[in-house]
Amino acid sequence: MIPRSLDQPWGRGFSAKHSHAFADGGAFPRATGSVLPRGLGRSYGDVCVNDSGTLLHTFRRDRLLAFDDVHGILTCEAGASLADIAQTLLPRGWFLPVVPGTRFVTVGGAIANDVHGKNHHISGTFGRAVRSVTLRRSDTGLHRLDAPNPLLAHTIGGLGVTGLIEEVTLELARLPGPGIMQETKLFGGKSGDGGIDDYLALDAESKDWNYTVGWIDTMDKNLRGVFFRGNHCDGPDEWLAPNAATLTLPVDAPRWLLGRWSARAFNAAYYRAQALQTAKRSTIPLWQFFFPLDAVNAWNRAYGKRGFIQYQFVVPTDAAREMVPRILAHLRESNVASYLAVIKTFDDLLSPGRMSFPMPGTTVALDIPAPNDNDRRALDRADAMVADVGGRVYPAKDARMSAVMFQRFFPQWRELEAVRDPMISSSFWRRVTREGE
Amino acid sequence: MKSHVIVVGATSAVAQAAIRIWAARNASLTLVARNSDEIARIAADARVRGASDVVTAVGDLTSTAFIMTTVATFDASGDASTLALIAYGSLTDSTRADTDVNYLATELDTNFVSAALWAQALADRFARVDCGGGTIAVISSVAGDRGRGSNHAYGAAKAGLTAFCSGLRARMHARGVHVVTIKPGFIDSPMTAQVAKKGALWASPEAVAAGIVKAIDKKRDVVYLPSFWRFIMLVIGHVPEKIFKRLKF
Numbered sequence: 001m002i003p004r005s006l007d008q009p010w011g012r013g014f015s016a017k018h019s020h021a022f023a024d025g026g027a028f029p030r031a032t033g034s035v036l037p038r039g040l041g042r043s044y045g046d047v048c049v050n051d052s053g054t055l056l057h058t059f060r061r062d063r064l065l066a067f068d069d070v071h072g073i074l075t076c077e078a079g080a081s082l083a084d085i086a087q088t089l090l091p092r093g094w095f096l097p098v099v100p101g102t103r104f105v106t107v108g109g110a111i112a113n114d115v116h117g118k119n120h121h122i123s124g125t126f127g128r129a130v131r132s133v134t135l136r137r138s139d140t141g142l143h144r145l146d147a148p149n150p151l152l153a154h155t156i157g158g159l160g161v162t163g164l165i166e167e168v169t170l171e172l173a174r175l176p177g178p179g180i181m182q183e184t185k186l187f188g189g190k191s192g193d194g195g196i197d198d199y200l201a202l203d204a205e206s207k208d209w210n211y212t213v214g215w216i217d218t219m220d221k222n223l224r225g226v227f228f229r230g231n232h233c234d235g236p237d238e239w240l241a242p243n244a245a246t247l248t249l250p251v252d253a254p255r256w257l258l259g260r261w262s263a264r265a266f267n268a269a270y271y272r273a274q275a276l277q278t279a280k281r282s283t284i285p286l287w288q289f290f291f292p293l294d295a296v297n298a299w300n301r302a303y304g305k306r307g308f309i310q311y312q313f314v315v316p317t318d319a320a321r322e323m324v325p326r327i328l329a330h331l332r333e334s335n336v337a338s339y340l341a342v343i344k345t346f347d348d349l350l351s352p353g354r355m356s357f358p359m360p361g362t363t364v365a366l367d368i369p370a371p372n373d374n375d376r377r378a379l380d381r382a383d384a385m386v387a388d389v390g391g392r393v394y395p396a397k398d399a400r401m402s403a404v405m406f407q408r409f410f411p412q413w414r415e416l417e418a419v420r421d422p423m424i425s426s427s428f429w430r431r432v433t434r435e436g437e
Numbered sequence: 438m439k440s441h442v443i444v445v446g447a448t449s450a451v452a453q454a455a456i457r458i459w460a461a462r463n464a465s466l467t468l469v470a471r472n473s474d475e476i477a478r479i480a481a482d483a484r485v486r487g488a489s490d491v492v493t494a495v496g497d498l499t500s501t502a503f504i505m506t507t508v509a510t511f512d513a514s515g516d517a518s519t520l521a522l523i524a525y526g527s528l529t530d531s532t533r534a535d536t537d538v539n540y541l542a543t544e545l546d547t548n549f550v551s552a553a554l555w556a557q558a559l560a561d562r563f564a565r566v567d568c569g570g571g572t573i574a575v576i577s578s579v580a581g582d583r584g585r586g587s588n589h590a591y592g593a594a595k596a597g598l599t600a601f602c603s604g605l606r607a608r609m610h611a612r613g614v615h616v617v618t619i620k621p622g623f624i625d626s627p628m629t630a631q632v633a634k635k636g637a638l639w640a641s642p643e644a645v646a647a648g649i650v651k652a653i654d655k656k657r658d659v660v661y662l663p664s665f666w667r668f669i670m671l672v673i674g675h676v677p678e679k680i681f682k683r684l685k686f
Contacts (some may be wrong), residue, residue: 002625002641025474060450063482074485079476088461088486 001059001081001104001275003041006153010300011044011399013307016051016427023058023164026137036423038166039079039106043113044310045399046427047159056164064088065167073131075115076358078108078165083242083294089239090178095286097173098126103242103291108165113396114157116346117290118211118230120157122436123173124349125356127156132277134167139358142166147352154419156354161396161420161429171215179235180211180289183281184274187214188224195223196325200362202227203345211289212342215274217267218328218366219260225343226274230289242287243295252305260337302371309378309399311356311401312365314346315391320362321390327382328364334378354412357394363396376400395428406432441518443467443511445555446477446498446525449624454646456483465490467518469507470525471498498525499543499551508558519571520653521559523552526576529591541590548594548682553601555617560605563614570613574653575602579620579661582670587686606658611653617652618659621645622666638669 008015021029031036036050039058058079066075072094074085082096083103087093100115109115113128123129132146133155143163145152155162187202188195200212206212211231216225293299300307315323325345331338341364348360368375383405384391391410393401407413417433442459444452447468456466461485467571468483470476473495480491494510496503511518527547556573563571580588581595599618606616623639640663648662661667676684 001643025478063478064485065478065481067485 001040001084002211003027003039003057004298005041006048007053008041009045009048009399010042011309012303012305013281013399014049014387015045015307016046018047018050018052019054020278021054021056022354023056023061025061025166028136028164028423029054029056031353031423034422036426037108037112037160037424039109040081040104042105042109044100044397046431047113047396047398047429048109049427050358050425051427058106058164061166061212062106069094072174073169074172076107076171078111078168079106079185081106082110087241089172090175090350093174094172095175096126097123097129097171099290100126101291102294103287104294107168107170108160111156111168112158112160114351114353114358115396116358118213118228118344120349120358121207121347122210125157125351125353127352127356128349129171130156130352133165133169135163136166137163137421138425139421151419153354154416155353157277157351157356159355161416161424163424164422172276175232177232177234178239178286179233179283180230180286181233181281181283182228182230182289182337184277184279185227185229186224186271187227188217188220188222188274189275195220195225196321199223199225199227199343200321200345201231204379207347212344216328216341216364217271218338218341218364219264219267219332220271221329221332223325223328224271225282226271231379232286233283235283235285239285239287242285244290245371246369252301253303260335263337263339270340298431303367306370308367308369309334309371310365311365311382312363312394312397313382313386313391314359314361314363314394315386315389316329316359316361319389319391320345323385323391324362324364327385330382330385331366331378334374334381336368336375336378338368341366355395355416357392359392361391363394365394372402375382380405395432398428401432403432403434411425440520441467441516442478443469443516443518443521443559445469445521445523447479447493448472449526450642451621451624451645451649452522453479453482454642455524455646455649456488457486458646458650460486460488463487463489464598465517467492467494467495467511467516469496469498471496479644484674498555500545501551501554503616504551504554504558504625508562515567519563519568520573521555521563521571521573522599522649522653523559523575525552525556525574526578526595529588529594531589531591534590544590548591549551549597549601552598556602556605560609560614560616564609564612570615572615572617572653572656573605574617574649576619576621576649577602579622580671581620583673583681585686586682586684603659614654617657619649619652619662620660620666620670621662622669626631
């Protein structure tokens with residue numbers, strides 16, 4: 001699998017100057033500046049950017065090296081994509097225990113960002129499935145890290161800076177088949193701000209469902225939304241492989257399409273479409289349940305040439321009921337346009353990475369097209385609201401948070417800095433580790 | 438029917454992608470390459486993906502002695518393959534070839550002579566009674582359709598290989614051996630990693646490999662991959678030499 005752009009992150013919006021190197025299993029590449037390992041470049045922001053430095057591409061190191069199909073233990077090169085692994089092993093009854101919203105990410109990237117999915121309350125983060133990692137460092141060479149190992153705990157969620165992840169051993173999950181039995185339920189939609197209560201109640205009664213997630217209309221005062229919950233089930237053999245993406249966005253969306261009025265109209269239309277759907281319970285291919293946007297090539301062009309940012313925060317369980325509506329009201333009143341916001345509750349399953357984003361609480365992710373100065377100021381204020389209640393903003397998706405805020409969200413960052421490979425850096429890491437700002 | 442495939446130059450990006458397609462069909466594979474660590478990884482990958490049996494041979498693909506001993510090993514072991522893909526090549530640096538005749542000789546040998554020897558030796562083996570025919574697929578290039586200033590040595594070697602395959606196809610037709618000439622355009626692979634700007638003409642190794650497997654399945658003679666290259670090369674082939682020699686591409 002080849003990244004769509006070797007230079008830009010998925011959120012586009014900015015371009016950086018890079019030299020390119022390709023991981024080849026040999027010694028760490030020599031470079032004059034810093035080096036950043038990179039998989040498929042699906043991170044929205046600058047954790048996958050190394051301006052004026054070298055990107056060390058891993059997407060060609062994608063071999064599956066061994067698979068024990070009795071216990072579901074896979075060893076592969078870190079450039080293997082989740083798409084490839086899922087498609088190869090689903091016909092044999094195995095699937096990744098945790099998948100993010102796109103399958104076009106590498107195993108190395110999934111570990112470096114310790115990604116999560118709709119089953120966080122059951123399975124935790126991707127890192128929990130990692131049994132061992134082979135890490136190549138520029139200073140100390142090759143390390144095999146088996147859990148529990150402090151350097152492994154820094155590598156999981158370590159944003160790539162502890163070294164080049166070369167090989168990984170993962171524990172996969174057994175599935176009954178390629179289907180998902182899905183239920184959808186509307187929430188909110190009444191007057192008053194009951195949307196969040198409805199959501200939290202639905203989430204609480206759905207703890208024994210494998211997958212739960214809400215779509216939330218952040219442009220609506222009442223926080224109406226649609227709650228999805230699903231479980232694995234069998235399905236016809238045609239569902240074993242995803243449909244190839246037939247739709248490619250050929251051009252960038254124009255700017256006038258991306259304002260807050262369009263966002264209002266879009267969200268309202270989406271809500272009505274869901275409300276009209278008669279089947280509240282359906283069985284669909286798991287590809288469609290997990291990766292709806294993967295069906296459209298280059299969907300990031302929908303947000304125009306100037307790109308978009310994704311803002312994902314989590315607030316602790318105790319604060320969720322009060323703070324989620326308050327933060328969203330603040331963004332709405334600041335005229336920040338947002339499409340397709342997603343809400344999900346994390347349970348108390350421990351993340352294995354020292355820098356992992358998930359914590360027990362409620363997380364909301366918003367897409368914000370072409371952010372202007374007003375949007376940025378509003379997001380800075382939202383950062384402070386999140387920090388004040390002990391929450392965090394997700395580095396894997398960030399392109400804007402200040403160093404001060406990052407260091408409040410992740411006070412443990414100095415531990416990661418202490419074990420950082422001296423040759424590795426990223427635009428993100430330089431931005432958020434500045435001192436005294 | 439389960440297929441048995443020999444892949445010469447198995448570490449090339451296109452070969453790896455083709456191997457994955459055959460592995461998913463539970464083919465048995467004989468992989469030949471120079472780099473032993475890489476070939477072990479590719480063999481492991483093929484096994485995980487469903488290849489029923491994988492054997493490897495490691496050596497200098499351009500060495501006549503290695504070609505002869507490898508094919509003799511197939512004779513001795515009764516290798517069941519009736520399909521071979523010859524997939525290696527080296528993108529020649531034309532500027533270096535201008536002044537370094539030894540380099541030019543090595544490159545011509547890699548891209549033309551050795552590939553022709555593999556094709557000949559394997560075609561002969563498949564034509565023998567114990568194999569009962571077979572298919573040789575050879576990766577040549579659109580660059581072989583006309584010598585260009587930026588690419589003269591590589592283009593010439595591939596032109597030679599294309600002509601050799603065309604003749605071999607005719608020679609072997611009556612003996613039950615089919616030859617497929619594959620002419621890819623630009624491929625986004627490690628071989629072309631240094632080319633910075635990649636536009637719409639560039640294809641992924643996976644797409645080219647899918648085209649190769651399809652061409653083999655359909656017993657095509659000559660294929661351009663992707664197919665639009667046939668028209669591009671048709672146009673390029675018709676530019677008068679008086680003009681062509683002034684073009685810088």
